[in-house]
Amino acid sequence: MPRAVDPKKLTDIASVGVAFKRKAINVSLNLDNAVYEVKNAKGDVLKALPVAKGYDAAYIINRSASARDIEIASTHYKALQTALNKRALTAETAFTDTQDQMMKAVSAWSAAEPGSSRSATALEVGRLQYMMAKQERHLRNTQYKYRGVLGVVPAPRRLYEPLSFDDRALPFSVYKLVQGQTQLVDRIIPVKSMETA
Numbered sequence: 001m002p003r004a005v006d007p008k009k010l011t012d013i014a015s016v017g018v019a020f021k022r023k024a025i026n027v028s029l030n031l032d033n034a035v036y037e038v039k040n041a042k043g044d045v046l047k048a049l050p051v052a053k054g055y056d057a058a059y060i061i062n063r064s065a066s067a068r069d070i071e072i073a074s075t076h077y078k079a080l081q082t083a084l085n086k087r088a089l090t091a092e093t094a095f096t097d098t099q100d101q102m103m104k105a106v107s108a109w110s111a112a113e114p115g116s117s118r119s120a121t122a123l124e125v126g127r128l129q130y131m132m133a134k135q136e137r138h139l140r141n142t143q144y145k146y147r148g149v150l151g152v153v154p155a156p157r158r159l160y161e162p163l164s165f166d167d168r169a170l171p172f173s174v175y176k177l178v179q180g181q182t183q184l185v186d187r188i189i190p191v192k193s194m195e196t197a
Contacts, residue, residue: 004024004026004041005024005026005038007038007046010036010047013049013052016036026040027039033050034053035048035050037049052190053191054189054190055073055189057076057080057187058187060073060189061074072189076187076189080186084182088142088143095132095135095136095139098128098132099132101128102129105121105124105125108121108124109122109124144179144180145181146180146181147177149175150176150177151174153173153174154169155169156168156169159174
């Protein structure tokens with residue numbers, strides 16, 4: 001049976017979502033001004049929660065004509081990039097250290113005489129290559145946190161032979177790697193910060 005929700009419990013959009021799932025009868029969305037309203041039994045509005053609005057920083061940088069908006073979006077995007085670079089720096093340092101060790105091990109292997117010492121240096125080179133592969137995977141996943149495979153369906157033949165201008169679909173599946181450093185939720189700039197800046 002539907003029930004009314006206590007207005008004090010509604011503090012943000014997440015709590016409004018919970019109220020909607022529980023089919024609270026006193027919570028509604030006012031479509032005229034995009035505000036969630038909590039009403040009493042008489043229909044009077046007790047509490048209003050506005051929907052937060054924002055812009056994608058990448059969209060602003062690419063499309064806006066306002067220099068002030070571009071500056072705000074660029075500052076936000078630069079802060080995201082700086083945080084990403086700090087996270088990737090430790091992984092990159094570990095990878096380059098292992099790479100230096102491997103170059104020394106390869107030099108030692110080249111200079112070693114055939115026999116047990118050459119076998120031992122070859123095993124060391126293999127161990128370091130394995131470590132480098134693991135560290136490089138970690139580094140790439142740190143640099144590009146959001147990775148995935150996207151199917152291109154249908155893929156036109158001009159994808160492989162651009163001068164053919166052939167739009168017929170290829171007879172086999174085509175996939176491409178999509179890698180991104182941020183998602184939309186990371187790049188959002190609230191409308192209030194755009195208005196007050």
